[in-house]
Amino acid sequence: xxxxxxxxxxxxxxxxxxxxxxxxxxxxxxxxxxxxxxxxxxxxxxxxxxxxxxxxxxxxxxxxxxxxxxxxxxxxxxxxxxxxxxxxxxxxxxxxxxxxxxxxxxxxxxxxxxxxxxxxxxxxxxxxxxxxxxxxxxxxxxxxxxxxxxxxxxxxxxxxxxxxxxxxxxxxx
Numbered sequence: 001x002x003x004x005x006x007x008x009x010x011x012x013x014x015x016x017x018x019x020x021x022x023x024x025x026x027x028x029x030x031x032x033x034x035x036x037x038x039x040x041x042x043x044x045x046x047x048x049x050x051x052x053x054x055x056x057x058x059x060x061x062x063x064x065x066x067x068x069x070x071x072x073x074x075x076x077x078x079x080x081x082x083x084x085x086x087x088x089x090x091x092x093x094x095x096x097x098x099x100x101x102x103x104x105x106x107x108x109x110x111x112x113x114x115x116x117x118x119x120x121x122x123x124x125x126x127x128x129x130x131x132x133x134x135x136x137x138x139x140x141x142x143x144x145x146x147x148x149x150x151x152x153x154x155x156x157x158x159x160x161x162x163x164x165x166x167x168x169x170x171x172x173x
Contacts, residue, residue: 004045006038007155013162014042018049020167021102027054028165029100031069031090033081033107034124036060038158054100059090065107069093080119082107087125088140095129103129104164105140110153122147124157126171128164141171 004011021028030039040056043049057068062081065071071089079085090105108124115121127140145156163169 006042006045010038010042010155010158010162011045013159014039014049015046017162017165018043018046018052021052021165022048024167026052026102026167027098027100028052029055029057029094029098029103030161030165031057031059031094031103031105032161033058033060033065033090033105034110035106035154035158035161038154039104039106039161042158042162055094055098057090057094057097065090065093069097082109082119082123082125082142084125084127084138084140084142087127087142088129088138091127091129091140092135095131101131102165104161105129106157106161108153108157110150110157111147112150120144120147122153124153124160126157126160126164128169128171139171 037058043053059065062076066073070093075085087105091103095103105127109115111121122145125142
């Protein structure tokens with residue numbers, strides 16, 4: 001039996017995140033929607049990750065985003081679950097509901113259904129919130145991944161989220 005069931009590139013990215021944040025004494029948290037806990041699973045594959053990984057929120061449904069992360073239902077209704085506004089609120093909510101220093105949120109459309117002309121399958125929003133940053137400064141970006149199938153989109157989104165958990169990472173619109 002292999003040590004992990006996860007793709008090697010995902011586990012290696014998580015290993016880098018844990019090592020880099022451990023070196024800084026920094027705690028991290030994630031708020032996941034379309035990745036369904038994949039980022040959290042990758043982080044917890046790494047022995048000793050509990051020294052870095054504070055919490056993982058899997059808020060797949062809109063109600064969970066509202067109830068668990070404090071995302072305003074009006075924001076969800078106005079902008080949709082896959083939006084900069086919701087992603088940002090997810091990241092801020094995860095940070096507020098944990099003792100982490102940095103939070104990354106992921107919400108998107110992994111398919112095969114659920115896409116639209118404005119937000120096709122492969123649309124994913126990422127947001128990052130840092131404990132000491134200005135809460136009014138939105139750090140979020142909407143990206144469009146190729147439709148490589150549900151698993152491919154989720155893997156690309158998880159890898160991107162892990163990159164954003166690296167010290168000094170930023171979202172370049």
